[in-house]
Amino acid sequence: MNNIVFLNGQFLPANKAMVSLFDRGFTYGDGVFETMRSYNGKVFALDLHMERLTESAGRLVIPFHPKRIYFKNSIEKLLKLNKLNHEGAYIRLTITRGVDYGRLIPSQALKSTIAIIAKPLDAKIQQYQRNGMRAVYLSNKRSLPHIKSINLLSNVLGLIEAKKRKAQEGIFTDGNKILEGAITNIFISDGKSIKTPPIEDGILPGITRRLLIELARKEGIEVAEISLSKKDLKNCKEAFLTNSIMEIVPLLKIDDKLVGNGKIGLLTRRLQQSYKYMMLRQP
Structure with a gap:
Protein backbone atom coordinates (compact mmCIF):
# COMPACT_ATOMS: atom_id res chain seq x y z
CA MET A 1 0.00 0.00 0.00
CA ASP A 122 -9.67 -2.92 9.98
CA ALA A 123 -12.77 -4.75 8.73
CA LYS A 124 -12.72 -6.93 11.86
CA ILE A 125 -13.69 -4.00 14.09
CA GLN A 126 -17.40 -4.19 13.21
CA GLN A 127 -17.30 -7.94 13.74
CA TYR A 128 -15.84 -7.47 17.23
CA GLN A 129 -18.41 -4.79 18.07
CA ARG A 130 -21.27 -7.08 17.02
CA ASN A 131 -19.99 -10.43 18.24
CA GLY A 132 -17.54 -9.60 21.03
CA MET A 133 -13.98 -10.63 21.80
CA ARG A 134 -12.14 -13.24 23.81
CA ALA A 135 -9.20 -12.32 26.06
CA VAL A 136 -6.62 -14.11 28.19
CA TYR A 137 -4.85 -13.06 31.36
CA LEU A 138 -1.23 -11.94 31.05
CA SER A 139 1.21 -12.19 33.94
CA ASN A 140 2.93 -8.88 33.23
CA LYS A 141 1.93 -5.24 32.86
CA ARG A 142 2.69 -2.21 30.72
CA SER A 143 5.96 -0.42 31.37
CA LEU A 144 5.60 3.35 31.92
CA PRO A 145 1.80 2.98 31.99
CA HIS A 146 1.00 6.71 32.11
CA ILE A 147 3.03 7.40 28.96
CA LYS A 148 1.84 6.37 25.50
CA SER A 149 5.36 5.42 24.46
CA ILE A 150 6.31 3.91 21.11
CA ASN A 151 8.18 1.24 23.09
CA LEU A 152 5.39 -1.34 23.20
CA LEU A 153 7.26 -4.60 23.76
CA SER A 154 5.05 -5.68 26.67
CA ASN A 155 1.97 -5.07 24.53
CA VAL A 156 3.45 -6.85 21.51
CA LEU A 157 4.36 -9.91 23.58
CA GLY A 158 0.92 -9.82 25.19
CA LEU A 159 -0.85 -9.92 21.86
CA ILE A 160 1.44 -12.67 20.60
CA GLU A 161 0.49 -14.71 23.69
CA ALA A 162 -3.21 -13.94 23.19
CA LYS A 163 -3.11 -15.02 19.55
CA LYS A 164 -1.29 -18.24 20.49
CA ARG A 165 -4.18 -18.98 22.85
CA LYS A 166 -6.77 -18.15 20.18
CA ALA A 167 -7.85 -14.86 21.76
CA GLN A 168 -7.94 -11.30 20.41
CA GLU A 169 -6.75 -9.41 23.49
CA GLY A 170 -4.59 -9.93 26.57
CA ILE A 171 -5.40 -8.48 29.99
CA PHE A 172 -2.43 -7.27 32.03
CA THR A 173 -2.51 -8.28 35.69
CA ASP A 174 -0.66 -7.52 38.90
CA GLY A 175 -1.07 -10.66 40.99
CA ASN A 176 -4.82 -11.13 41.35
CA LYS A 177 -5.53 -7.55 40.26
CA ILE A 178 -6.69 -6.88 36.69
CA LEU A 179 -5.35 -3.71 35.08
CA GLU A 180 -5.99 -3.15 31.38
CA GLY A 181 -5.75 -4.78 27.99
CA ALA A 182 -2.71 -4.73 25.74
CA ILE A 183 -4.61 -2.26 23.52
CA THR A 184 -7.73 -1.52 25.56
CA ASN A 185 -9.17 -0.44 28.89
CA ILE A 186 -11.57 -2.81 30.65
CA PHE A 187 -14.96 -2.29 32.30
CA ILE A 188 -17.20 -4.72 34.17
CA SER A 189 -20.89 -4.36 35.00
CA ASP A 190 -23.70 -5.82 37.08
CA GLY A 191 -26.12 -4.73 34.37
CA LYS A 192 -26.92 -1.42 36.07
CA SER A 193 -23.58 0.22 36.94
CA ILE A 194 -20.03 -0.04 35.63
CA LYS A 195 -16.60 -0.36 37.23
CA THR A 196 -13.13 0.16 35.79
CA PRO A 197 -9.62 0.13 37.31
CA PRO A 198 -8.34 3.55 38.43
CA ILE A 199 -5.43 5.29 36.74
CA GLU A 200 -3.51 4.95 40.01
CA ASP A 201 -3.36 1.16 39.56
CA GLY A 202 -0.88 1.72 36.72
CA ILE A 203 -2.92 1.88 33.53
CA LEU A 204 -2.94 4.10 30.46
CA PRO A 205 -5.46 6.95 30.81
CA GLY A 206 -7.49 5.96 27.75
CA ILE A 207 -9.34 8.67 25.86
CA THR A 208 -12.35 6.43 25.15
CA ARG A 209 -12.30 5.32 28.78
CA ARG A 210 -12.48 8.95 29.88
CA LEU A 211 -15.27 9.86 27.46
CA LEU A 212 -17.28 6.77 28.29
CA ILE A 213 -17.13 7.50 32.02
CA GLU A 214 -18.43 11.02 31.34
CA LEU A 215 -21.15 9.71 29.00
CA ALA A 216 -22.33 7.03 31.43
CA ARG A 217 -22.61 9.51 34.28
CA LYS A 218 -24.62 11.88 32.07
CA GLU A 219 -27.02 9.02 31.38
CA GLY A 220 -27.44 8.32 35.08
CA ILE A 221 -25.29 5.19 35.14
CA GLU A 222 -23.22 4.82 38.29
CA VAL A 223 -19.48 4.59 37.58
CA ALA A 224 -16.81 3.45 40.03
CA GLU A 225 -13.08 3.74 39.36
CA ILE A 226 -11.93 1.01 41.69
CA SER A 227 -9.35 -1.77 41.78
CA LEU A 228 -10.74 -4.98 40.28
CA SER A 229 -9.78 -8.59 40.82
CA LYS A 230 -10.03 -11.67 38.66
CA LYS A 231 -12.89 -12.73 40.93
CA ASP A 232 -14.74 -9.49 40.12
CA LEU A 233 -14.50 -10.25 36.43
CA LYS A 234 -15.54 -13.85 37.01
CA ASN A 235 -18.64 -12.77 38.94
CA CYS A 236 -19.75 -9.82 36.80
CA LYS A 237 -22.82 -9.90 34.58
CA GLU A 238 -21.15 -8.31 31.56
CA ALA A 239 -17.85 -6.71 30.55
CA PHE A 240 -16.46 -4.69 27.68
CA LEU A 241 -13.24 -3.22 26.32
CA THR A 242 -12.61 0.28 24.98
CA ASN A 243 -10.14 2.11 22.76
CA SER A 244 -10.27 4.93 20.25
CA ILE A 245 -10.29 2.70 17.18
CA MET A 246 -12.67 -0.07 18.27
CA GLU A 247 -14.83 2.18 20.48
CA ILE A 248 -16.68 -0.32 22.74
CA VAL A 249 -16.30 -4.07 22.27
CA PRO A 250 -18.08 -6.72 24.39
CA LEU A 251 -15.80 -9.10 26.30
CA LEU A 252 -17.44 -12.54 26.25
CA LYS A 253 -14.73 -14.90 27.44
CA ILE A 254 -11.60 -14.66 29.59
CA ASP A 255 -9.18 -17.57 29.34
CA ASP A 256 -11.64 -20.46 28.82
CA LYS A 257 -14.39 -19.09 31.05
CA LEU A 258 -17.50 -17.20 29.97
CA VAL A 259 -18.02 -13.63 31.14
CA GLY A 260 -21.52 -13.58 32.57
CA ASN A 261 -23.62 -15.87 30.40
CA GLY A 262 -21.28 -15.45 27.46
CA LYS A 263 -23.69 -13.12 25.66
CA ILE A 264 -23.54 -9.39 25.01
CA GLY A 265 -25.16 -7.46 27.84
CA LEU A 266 -27.95 -4.93 27.45
CA LEU A 267 -25.96 -2.17 29.18
CA THR A 268 -23.01 -2.80 26.86
CA ARG A 269 -25.30 -2.46 23.82
CA ARG A 270 -26.83 0.71 25.25
CA LEU A 271 -23.42 2.29 25.79
CA GLN A 272 -22.26 1.26 22.31
CA GLN A 273 -25.23 3.08 20.79
CA SER A 274 -24.87 6.15 23.01
CA TYR A 275 -21.17 6.43 22.28
CA LYS A 276 -21.70 6.10 18.53
CA TYR A 277 -24.36 8.81 18.65
CA MET A 278 -22.02 11.11 20.60
CA MET A 279 -19.28 10.68 18.01
CA LEU A 280 -21.55 11.33 15.05
CA ARG A 281 -22.72 14.58 16.66
CA GLN A 282 -19.22 16.05 16.76
CA PRO A 283 -18.97 19.42 14.96
Missing part, protein backbone atom coordinates in the same frame (compact mmCIF):
# COMPACT_ATOMS: atom_id res chain seq x y z
CA ASN A 2 1.70 3.19 -1.19
CA ASN A 3 -0.53 5.83 0.33
CA ILE A 4 0.43 9.38 1.28
CA VAL A 5 1.99 10.06 4.68
CA PHE A 6 3.04 13.18 6.58
CA LEU A 7 6.65 13.49 7.66
CA ASN A 8 8.18 16.62 9.18
CA GLY A 9 5.88 19.03 7.38
CA GLN A 10 5.78 17.24 4.02
CA PHE A 11 3.14 15.04 2.40
CA LEU A 12 4.96 12.18 0.68
CA PRO A 13 4.28 8.78 -0.89
CA ALA A 14 4.94 6.20 1.82
CA ASN A 15 7.85 4.69 -0.12
CA LYS A 16 9.53 8.11 -0.32
CA ALA A 17 9.22 8.97 3.37
CA MET A 18 12.59 8.26 4.99
CA VAL A 19 13.57 8.37 8.65
CA SER A 20 17.23 8.31 9.67
CA LEU A 21 18.74 5.15 11.11
CA PHE A 22 20.03 7.44 13.87
CA ASP A 23 16.55 8.60 14.85
CA ARG A 24 16.11 7.84 18.55
CA GLY A 25 12.69 6.41 17.86
CA PHE A 26 14.42 3.69 15.84
CA THR A 27 17.48 3.18 18.03
CA TYR A 28 15.86 3.43 21.49
CA GLY A 29 12.08 3.52 21.09
CA ASP A 30 12.41 7.10 22.34
CA GLY A 31 9.11 8.72 21.42
CA VAL A 32 5.38 8.94 21.97
CA PHE A 33 2.31 8.48 19.82
CA GLU A 34 -1.46 8.73 19.59
CA THR A 35 -3.91 6.61 17.64
CA MET A 36 -7.10 8.38 16.64
CA ARG A 37 -10.20 7.65 14.62
CA SER A 38 -11.87 9.90 12.11
CA TYR A 39 -15.50 10.02 11.05
CA ASN A 40 -16.28 11.52 7.64
CA GLY A 41 -12.94 13.30 7.50
CA LYS A 42 -13.03 14.73 11.04
CA VAL A 43 -10.81 13.47 13.85
CA PHE A 44 -12.77 12.57 16.96
CA ALA A 45 -11.59 14.00 20.31
CA LEU A 46 -8.51 15.61 18.74
CA ASP A 47 -8.03 18.04 21.64
CA LEU A 48 -7.94 15.21 24.19
CA HIS A 49 -5.45 13.24 22.10
CA MET A 50 -3.19 16.27 21.69
CA GLU A 51 -3.41 16.94 25.43
CA ARG A 52 -2.31 13.39 26.25
CA LEU A 53 0.41 13.45 23.60
CA THR A 54 1.80 16.66 25.08
CA GLU A 55 1.72 15.18 28.59
CA SER A 56 3.47 11.99 27.42
CA ALA A 57 6.16 14.00 25.63
CA GLY A 58 6.62 16.15 28.73
CA ARG A 59 7.13 13.10 30.95
CA LEU A 60 9.88 11.97 28.57
CA VAL A 61 11.32 15.52 28.44
CA ILE A 62 10.71 15.71 24.68
CA PRO A 63 10.07 19.35 23.70
CA PHE A 64 6.66 19.42 22.01
CA HIS A 65 4.39 22.45 21.85
CA PRO A 66 1.67 21.57 19.34
CA LYS A 67 -0.51 24.06 17.53
CA ARG A 68 -3.91 22.43 17.37
CA ILE A 69 -4.98 24.04 14.10
CA TYR A 70 -1.75 22.94 12.39
CA PHE A 71 -2.27 19.28 13.29
CA LYS A 72 -6.02 19.45 12.60
CA ASN A 73 -5.41 20.83 9.11
CA SER A 74 -2.53 18.42 8.43
CA ILE A 75 -4.57 15.37 9.42
CA GLU A 76 -7.63 16.45 7.46
CA LYS A 77 -5.49 17.11 4.38
CA LEU A 78 -3.87 13.69 4.78
CA LEU A 79 -7.31 12.07 4.93
CA LYS A 80 -8.32 13.82 1.71
CA LEU A 81 -5.11 12.86 -0.08
CA ASN A 82 -5.77 9.23 0.82
CA LYS A 83 -9.47 9.47 -0.09
CA LEU A 84 -10.48 8.71 3.48
CA ASN A 85 -12.48 11.88 4.09
CA HIS A 86 -15.88 10.24 3.55
CA GLU A 87 -15.43 7.20 5.80
CA GLY A 88 -13.92 6.15 9.09
CA ALA A 89 -10.13 5.92 9.24
CA TYR A 90 -7.26 4.93 11.52
CA ILE A 91 -4.77 7.74 12.23
CA ARG A 92 -1.45 7.52 14.05
CA LEU A 93 0.59 10.55 15.06
CA THR A 94 4.14 9.76 16.19
CA ILE A 95 6.69 12.08 17.79
CA THR A 96 10.29 10.94 18.40
CA ARG A 97 13.06 12.82 20.14
CA GLY A 98 14.77 13.09 16.75
CA VAL A 99 18.05 12.23 15.05
CA ASP A 100 20.95 11.83 17.47
CA TYR A 101 24.50 10.67 16.71
CA GLY A 102 25.43 10.58 20.39
CA ARG A 103 25.01 8.02 23.15
CA LEU A 104 22.06 6.71 25.17
CA ILE A 105 21.71 9.99 27.02
CA PRO A 106 20.13 12.47 24.59
CA SER A 107 22.21 15.20 23.01
CA GLN A 108 21.09 18.77 23.47
CA ALA A 109 18.76 20.73 21.15
CA LEU A 110 17.47 17.83 19.06
CA LYS A 111 14.72 18.39 16.50
CA SER A 112 11.76 16.06 16.93
CA THR A 113 10.61 13.82 14.11
CA ILE A 114 6.87 14.15 13.47
CA ALA A 115 5.03 11.56 11.39
CA ILE A 116 1.35 10.96 10.65
CA ILE A 117 -0.20 8.02 8.82
CA ALA A 118 -3.82 7.36 7.89
CA LYS A 119 -5.35 4.14 6.61
CA PRO A 120 -8.73 2.41 6.34
CA LEU A 121 -10.17 0.80 9.44
Whole structure:
Protein backbone atom coordinates (compact mmCIF):
# COMPACT_ATOMS: atom_id res chain seq x y z
CA MET A 1 0.00 0.00 0.00
CA ASN A 2 1.70 3.19 -1.19
CA ASN A 3 -0.53 5.83 0.33
CA ILE A 4 0.43 9.38 1.28
CA VAL A 5 1.99 10.06 4.68
CA PHE A 6 3.04 13.18 6.58
CA LEU A 7 6.65 13.49 7.66
CA ASN A 8 8.18 16.62 9.18
CA GLY A 9 5.88 19.03 7.38
CA GLN A 10 5.78 17.24 4.02
CA PHE A 11 3.14 15.04 2.40
CA LEU A 12 4.96 12.18 0.68
CA PRO A 13 4.28 8.78 -0.89
CA ALA A 14 4.94 6.20 1.82
CA ASN A 15 7.85 4.69 -0.12
CA LYS A 16 9.53 8.11 -0.32
CA ALA A 17 9.22 8.97 3.37
CA MET A 18 12.59 8.26 4.99
CA VAL A 19 13.57 8.37 8.65
CA SER A 20 17.23 8.31 9.67
CA LEU A 21 18.74 5.15 11.11
CA PHE A 22 20.03 7.44 13.87
CA ASP A 23 16.55 8.60 14.85
CA ARG A 24 16.11 7.84 18.55
CA GLY A 25 12.69 6.41 17.86
CA PHE A 26 14.42 3.69 15.84
CA THR A 27 17.48 3.18 18.03
CA TYR A 28 15.86 3.43 21.49
CA GLY A 29 12.08 3.52 21.09
CA ASP A 30 12.41 7.10 22.34
CA GLY A 31 9.11 8.72 21.42
CA VAL A 32 5.38 8.94 21.97
CA PHE A 33 2.31 8.48 19.82
CA GLU A 34 -1.46 8.73 19.59
CA THR A 35 -3.91 6.61 17.64
CA MET A 36 -7.10 8.38 16.64
CA ARG A 37 -10.20 7.65 14.62
CA SER A 38 -11.87 9.90 12.11
CA TYR A 39 -15.50 10.02 11.05
CA ASN A 40 -16.28 11.52 7.64
CA GLY A 41 -12.94 13.30 7.50
CA LYS A 42 -13.03 14.73 11.04
CA VAL A 43 -10.81 13.47 13.85
CA PHE A 44 -12.77 12.57 16.96
CA ALA A 45 -11.59 14.00 20.31
CA LEU A 46 -8.51 15.61 18.74
CA ASP A 47 -8.03 18.04 21.64
CA LEU A 48 -7.94 15.21 24.19
CA HIS A 49 -5.45 13.24 22.10
CA MET A 50 -3.19 16.27 21.69
CA GLU A 51 -3.41 16.94 25.43
CA ARG A 52 -2.31 13.39 26.25
CA LEU A 53 0.41 13.45 23.60
CA THR A 54 1.80 16.66 25.08
CA GLU A 55 1.72 15.18 28.59
CA SER A 56 3.47 11.99 27.42
CA ALA A 57 6.16 14.00 25.63
CA GLY A 58 6.62 16.15 28.73
CA ARG A 59 7.13 13.10 30.95
CA LEU A 60 9.88 11.97 28.57
CA VAL A 61 11.32 15.52 28.44
CA ILE A 62 10.71 15.71 24.68
CA PRO A 63 10.07 19.35 23.70
CA PHE A 64 6.66 19.42 22.01
CA HIS A 65 4.39 22.45 21.85
CA PRO A 66 1.67 21.57 19.34
CA LYS A 67 -0.51 24.06 17.53
CA ARG A 68 -3.91 22.43 17.37
CA ILE A 69 -4.98 24.04 14.10
CA TYR A 70 -1.75 22.94 12.39
CA PHE A 71 -2.27 19.28 13.29
CA LYS A 72 -6.02 19.45 12.60
CA ASN A 73 -5.41 20.83 9.11
CA SER A 74 -2.53 18.42 8.43
CA ILE A 75 -4.57 15.37 9.42
CA GLU A 76 -7.63 16.45 7.46
CA LYS A 77 -5.49 17.11 4.38
CA LEU A 78 -3.87 13.69 4.78
CA LEU A 79 -7.31 12.07 4.93
CA LYS A 80 -8.32 13.82 1.71
CA LEU A 81 -5.11 12.86 -0.08
CA ASN A 82 -5.77 9.23 0.82
CA LYS A 83 -9.47 9.47 -0.09
CA LEU A 84 -10.48 8.71 3.48
CA ASN A 85 -12.48 11.88 4.09
CA HIS A 86 -15.88 10.24 3.55
CA GLU A 87 -15.43 7.20 5.80
CA GLY A 88 -13.92 6.15 9.09
CA ALA A 89 -10.13 5.92 9.24
CA TYR A 90 -7.26 4.93 11.52
CA ILE A 91 -4.77 7.74 12.23
CA ARG A 92 -1.45 7.52 14.05
CA LEU A 93 0.59 10.55 15.06
CA THR A 94 4.14 9.76 16.19
CA ILE A 95 6.69 12.08 17.79
CA THR A 96 10.29 10.94 18.40
CA ARG A 97 13.06 12.82 20.14
CA GLY A 98 14.77 13.09 16.75
CA VAL A 99 18.05 12.23 15.05
CA ASP A 100 20.95 11.83 17.47
CA TYR A 101 24.50 10.67 16.71
CA GLY A 102 25.43 10.58 20.39
CA ARG A 103 25.01 8.02 23.15
CA LEU A 104 22.06 6.71 25.17
CA ILE A 105 21.71 9.99 27.02
CA PRO A 106 20.13 12.47 24.59
CA SER A 107 22.21 15.20 23.01
CA GLN A 108 21.09 18.77 23.47
CA ALA A 109 18.76 20.73 21.15
CA LEU A 110 17.47 17.83 19.06
CA LYS A 111 14.72 18.39 16.50
CA SER A 112 11.76 16.06 16.93
CA THR A 113 10.61 13.82 14.11
CA ILE A 114 6.87 14.15 13.47
CA ALA A 115 5.03 11.56 11.39
CA ILE A 116 1.35 10.96 10.65
CA ILE A 117 -0.20 8.02 8.82
CA ALA A 118 -3.82 7.36 7.89
CA LYS A 119 -5.35 4.14 6.61
CA PRO A 120 -8.73 2.41 6.34
CA LEU A 121 -10.17 0.80 9.44
CA ASP A 122 -9.67 -2.92 9.98
CA ALA A 123 -12.77 -4.75 8.73
CA LYS A 124 -12.72 -6.93 11.86
CA ILE A 125 -13.69 -4.00 14.09
CA GLN A 126 -17.40 -4.19 13.21
CA GLN A 127 -17.30 -7.94 13.74
CA TYR A 128 -15.84 -7.47 17.23
CA GLN A 129 -18.41 -4.79 18.07
CA ARG A 130 -21.27 -7.08 17.02
CA ASN A 131 -19.99 -10.43 18.24
CA GLY A 132 -17.54 -9.60 21.03
CA MET A 133 -13.98 -10.63 21.80
CA ARG A 134 -12.14 -13.24 23.81
CA ALA A 135 -9.20 -12.32 26.06
CA VAL A 136 -6.62 -14.11 28.19
CA TYR A 137 -4.85 -13.06 31.36
CA LEU A 138 -1.23 -11.94 31.05
CA SER A 139 1.21 -12.19 33.94
CA ASN A 140 2.93 -8.88 33.23
CA LYS A 141 1.93 -5.24 32.86
CA ARG A 142 2.69 -2.21 30.72
CA SER A 143 5.96 -0.42 31.37
CA LEU A 144 5.60 3.35 31.92
CA PRO A 145 1.80 2.98 31.99
CA HIS A 146 1.00 6.71 32.11
CA ILE A 147 3.03 7.40 28.96
CA LYS A 148 1.84 6.37 25.50
CA SER A 149 5.36 5.42 24.46
CA ILE A 150 6.31 3.91 21.11
CA ASN A 151 8.18 1.24 23.09
CA LEU A 152 5.39 -1.34 23.20
CA LEU A 153 7.26 -4.60 23.76
CA SER A 154 5.05 -5.68 26.67
CA ASN A 155 1.97 -5.07 24.53
CA VAL A 156 3.45 -6.85 21.51
CA LEU A 157 4.36 -9.91 23.58
CA GLY A 158 0.92 -9.82 25.19
CA LEU A 159 -0.85 -9.92 21.86
CA ILE A 160 1.44 -12.67 20.60
CA GLU A 161 0.49 -14.71 23.69
CA ALA A 162 -3.21 -13.94 23.19
CA LYS A 163 -3.11 -15.02 19.55
CA LYS A 164 -1.29 -18.24 20.49
CA ARG A 165 -4.18 -18.98 22.85
CA LYS A 166 -6.77 -18.15 20.18
CA ALA A 167 -7.85 -14.86 21.76
CA GLN A 168 -7.94 -11.30 20.41
CA GLU A 169 -6.75 -9.41 23.49
CA GLY A 170 -4.59 -9.93 26.57
CA ILE A 171 -5.40 -8.48 29.99
CA PHE A 172 -2.43 -7.27 32.03
CA THR A 173 -2.51 -8.28 35.69
CA ASP A 174 -0.66 -7.52 38.90
CA GLY A 175 -1.07 -10.66 40.99
CA ASN A 176 -4.82 -11.13 41.35
CA LYS A 177 -5.53 -7.55 40.26
CA ILE A 178 -6.69 -6.88 36.69
CA LEU A 179 -5.35 -3.71 35.08
CA GLU A 180 -5.99 -3.15 31.38
CA GLY A 181 -5.75 -4.78 27.99
CA ALA A 182 -2.71 -4.73 25.74
CA ILE A 183 -4.61 -2.26 23.52
CA THR A 184 -7.73 -1.52 25.56
CA ASN A 185 -9.17 -0.44 28.89
CA ILE A 186 -11.57 -2.81 30.65
CA PHE A 187 -14.96 -2.29 32.30
CA ILE A 188 -17.20 -4.72 34.17
CA SER A 189 -20.89 -4.36 35.00
CA ASP A 190 -23.70 -5.82 37.08
CA GLY A 191 -26.12 -4.73 34.37
CA LYS A 192 -26.92 -1.42 36.07
CA SER A 193 -23.58 0.22 36.94
CA ILE A 194 -20.03 -0.04 35.63
CA LYS A 195 -16.60 -0.36 37.23
CA THR A 196 -13.13 0.16 35.79
CA PRO A 197 -9.62 0.13 37.31
CA PRO A 198 -8.34 3.55 38.43
CA ILE A 199 -5.43 5.29 36.74
CA GLU A 200 -3.51 4.95 40.01
CA ASP A 201 -3.36 1.16 39.56
CA GLY A 202 -0.88 1.72 36.72
CA ILE A 203 -2.92 1.88 33.53
CA LEU A 204 -2.94 4.10 30.46
CA PRO A 205 -5.46 6.95 30.81
CA GLY A 206 -7.49 5.96 27.75
CA ILE A 207 -9.34 8.67 25.86
CA THR A 208 -12.35 6.43 25.15
CA ARG A 209 -12.30 5.32 28.78
CA ARG A 210 -12.48 8.95 29.88
CA LEU A 211 -15.27 9.86 27.46
CA LEU A 212 -17.28 6.77 28.29
CA ILE A 213 -17.13 7.50 32.02
CA GLU A 214 -18.43 11.02 31.34
CA LEU A 215 -21.15 9.71 29.00
CA ALA A 216 -22.33 7.03 31.43
CA ARG A 217 -22.61 9.51 34.28
CA LYS A 218 -24.62 11.88 32.07
CA GLU A 219 -27.02 9.02 31.38
CA GLY A 220 -27.44 8.32 35.08
CA ILE A 221 -25.29 5.19 35.14
CA GLU A 222 -23.22 4.82 38.29
CA VAL A 223 -19.48 4.59 37.58
CA ALA A 224 -16.81 3.45 40.03
CA GLU A 225 -13.08 3.74 39.36
CA ILE A 226 -11.93 1.01 41.69
CA SER A 227 -9.35 -1.77 41.78
CA LEU A 228 -10.74 -4.98 40.28
CA SER A 229 -9.78 -8.59 40.82
CA LYS A 230 -10.03 -11.67 38.66
CA LYS A 231 -12.89 -12.73 40.93
CA ASP A 232 -14.74 -9.49 40.12
CA LEU A 233 -14.50 -10.25 36.43
CA LYS A 234 -15.54 -13.85 37.01
CA ASN A 235 -18.64 -12.77 38.94
CA CYS A 236 -19.75 -9.82 36.80
CA LYS A 237 -22.82 -9.90 34.58
CA GLU A 238 -21.15 -8.31 31.56
CA ALA A 239 -17.85 -6.71 30.55
CA PHE A 240 -16.46 -4.69 27.68
CA LEU A 241 -13.24 -3.22 26.32
CA THR A 242 -12.61 0.28 24.98
CA ASN A 243 -10.14 2.11 22.76
CA SER A 244 -10.27 4.93 20.25
CA ILE A 245 -10.29 2.70 17.18
CA MET A 246 -12.67 -0.07 18.27
CA GLU A 247 -14.83 2.18 20.48
CA ILE A 248 -16.68 -0.32 22.74
CA VAL A 249 -16.30 -4.07 22.27
CA PRO A 250 -18.08 -6.72 24.39
CA LEU A 251 -15.80 -9.10 26.30
CA LEU A 252 -17.44 -12.54 26.25
CA LYS A 253 -14.73 -14.90 27.44
CA ILE A 254 -11.60 -14.66 29.59
CA ASP A 255 -9.18 -17.57 29.34
CA ASP A 256 -11.64 -20.46 28.82
CA LYS A 257 -14.39 -19.09 31.05
CA LEU A 258 -17.50 -17.20 29.97
CA VAL A 259 -18.02 -13.63 31.14
CA GLY A 260 -21.52 -13.58 32.57
CA ASN A 261 -23.62 -15.87 30.40
CA GLY A 262 -21.28 -15.45 27.46
CA LYS A 263 -23.69 -13.12 25.66
CA ILE A 264 -23.54 -9.39 25.01
CA GLY A 265 -25.16 -7.46 27.84
CA LEU A 266 -27.95 -4.93 27.45
CA LEU A 267 -25.96 -2.17 29.18
CA THR A 268 -23.01 -2.80 26.86
CA ARG A 269 -25.30 -2.46 23.82
CA ARG A 270 -26.83 0.71 25.25
CA LEU A 271 -23.42 2.29 25.79
CA GLN A 272 -22.26 1.26 22.31
CA GLN A 273 -25.23 3.08 20.79
CA SER A 274 -24.87 6.15 23.01
CA TYR A 275 -21.17 6.43 22.28
CA LYS A 276 -21.70 6.10 18.53
CA TYR A 277 -24.36 8.81 18.65
CA MET A 278 -22.02 11.11 20.60
CA MET A 279 -19.28 10.68 18.01
CA LEU A 280 -21.55 11.33 15.05
CA ARG A 281 -22.72 14.58 16.66
CA GLN A 282 -19.22 16.05 16.76
CA PRO A 283 -18.97 19.42 14.96
